[in-house]
Amino acid sequence: MDSDTLLARITDYVNRPNPYPLYAELREAGPVVRQADGSYLVGTYHEIAALLHDPRMSVDPRIRGETTHKPPFLRLDDPEHHRLRTLAMRPFGPPHSPGRVDAMRGEIDQLTEELMEPFQAGRQIDIVDDFAYPLPVTVICRLLGVPREDEPLFREWSDAIVASADVRPEEDSTERDEAGDQARSEMGRYLVDLAEKRRGKPSDDLLSAFANEPDPDRRLTQEELAETAVLLLIAGHETTVNLITNGVLTLLRQPEHLDQLRREPDLLPRAVEELLRYEPPVHMRERIPLADIDVAGTTIPEGTSVVLALASGNRDPKRFHEPDRFDPTRPDNQHLGFGSGIHLCYGAPLARIEAQAALGALIPHLGTARLVQDPPPYRQNAMLRGPRHLPIQL
Numbered sequence: 001m002d003s004d005t006l007l008a009r010i011t012d013y014v015n016r017p018n019p020y021p022l023y024a025e026l027r028e029a030g031p032v033v034r035q036a037d038g039s040y041l042v043g044t045y046h047e048i049a050a051l052l053h054d055p056r057m058s059v060d061p062r063i064r065g066e067t068t069h070k071p072p073f074l075r076l077d078d079p080e081h082h083r084l085r086t087l088a089m090r091p092f093g094p095p096h097s098p099g100r101v102d103a104m105r106g107e108i109d110q111l112t113e114e115l116m117e118p119f120q121a122g123r124q125i126d127i128v129d130d131f132a133y134p135l136p137v138t139v140i141c142r143l144l145g146v147p148r149e150d151e152p153l154f155r156e157w158s159d160a161i162v163a164s165a166d167v168r169p170e171e172d173s174t175e176r177d178e179a180g181d182q183a184r185s186e187m188g189r190y191l192v193d194l195a196e197k198r199r200g201k202p203s204d205d206l207l208s209a210f211a212n213e214p215d216p217d218r219r220l221t222q223e224e225l226a227e228t229a230v231l232l233l234i235a236g237h238e239t240t241v242n243l244i245t246n247g248v249l250t251l252l253r254q255p256e257h258l259d260q261l262r263r264e265p266d267l268l269p270r271a272v273e274e275l276l277r278y279e280p281p282v283h284m285r286e287r288i289p290l291a292d293i294d295v296a297g298t299t300i301p302e303g304t305s306v307v308l309a310l311a312s313g314n315r316d317p318k319r320f321h322e323p324d325r326f327d328p329t330r331p332d333n334q335h336l337g338f339g340s341g342i343h344l345c346y347g348a349p350l351a352r353i354e355a356q357a358a359l360g361a362l363i364p365h366l367g368t369a370r371l372v373q374d375p376p377p378y379r380q381n382a383m384l385r386g387p388r389h390l391p392i393q394l
């Protein structure tokens, strides 16, 4: 089959349950593959890692005229990116200190226990709706200072924004982009209003910290505050839900590892890292070269769309021994699950704590559980890939 339609096949919903054979095809077709729509696809570990660290690779949609509006720091290049990322990190405390995220550990454990209360033997539950979604949503709401009961409101905005940010070749996306823009501006206004209410009345959350910054040089503009808060609220829950759900799915499919983790709970942090390699929540990220760039003998022209298939890099046999095997004891597991380079995931410490708490609490209950549907129904999104539901019988 043609490798120039690989991206179309990878993003085709029928392949959502198992895109990994297509990633193998991609790596065999070459480190860099030109697609029928003129974009480029990169699927090998070392080339992806090099491009993630290459300052000639931009993330800014303004350079292609896609928008005139300043995007959140996920889509900004340095130095603009560095300034905003640093400001957004400030409320977490000084770098390398235990800080605010560690302080949330106890709260996260308690939330996990509360969510699991109704999980009794004989019951059928949906791991997504009953557990893996409410946990990170509640945590990011508390961290930001967003009322948890507003979830139905921001869920709709979040769905529209995430759909508009998906990778999709050869398709007219005007309608989806407009819906995404509108949701982004409504959600931004909602979060700026919440921050404004805390001005002069500080509380223990990020919106309050942003609104009450005393140093004018470190104060976010209203537009920056809106974009940053939208980014954190969405990134804070649309990914962790998939990590927890993929964890349960993987362990129920491979009961020998479920047993192994029950016997050796100390392996859990390494099992979470292995999940971020083996079934990562973020499958692809896009970059735009600011100059012609040579990658393994192919010249990628300036201004084209380059899709870096992180999930394929994670299964590259040139980097990982037996990459298609889930191995919680894997040594040297420098996966691309949180990206790499200047945009390396800002929320990684929080995501790790949440996934370890969630799986640690669930594992003792999964021994006699079984999957009701395998493969489960997947969410539409190809970039943020994960099950929409995961029904299990306890």
Ligand code: HEM
Pocket: 059, 073, 074, 075, 085, 140, 231, 232, 235, 236, 237, 239, 240, 243, 280, 281, 282, 285, 286, 336, 337, 338, 339, 340, 342, 343, 344, 345, 346, 347, 348, 350, 351
């Ligand atoms: C398992 C959960 C998570 C995964 C797999 C994940 C993955 C990623 C990846 C791959 C990137 C890099 C994007 C790129 O290079 O284009 C990223 C960036 C980012 N993530 Fe996460 N993330 C997770 C959880 C979180 C959480 C909980 C938060 C917020 C508290 C968060 C906030 C961010 C932000 C703000 C960025 C942009 C960083 C920058 O541009 O400097 N993420 N994440």
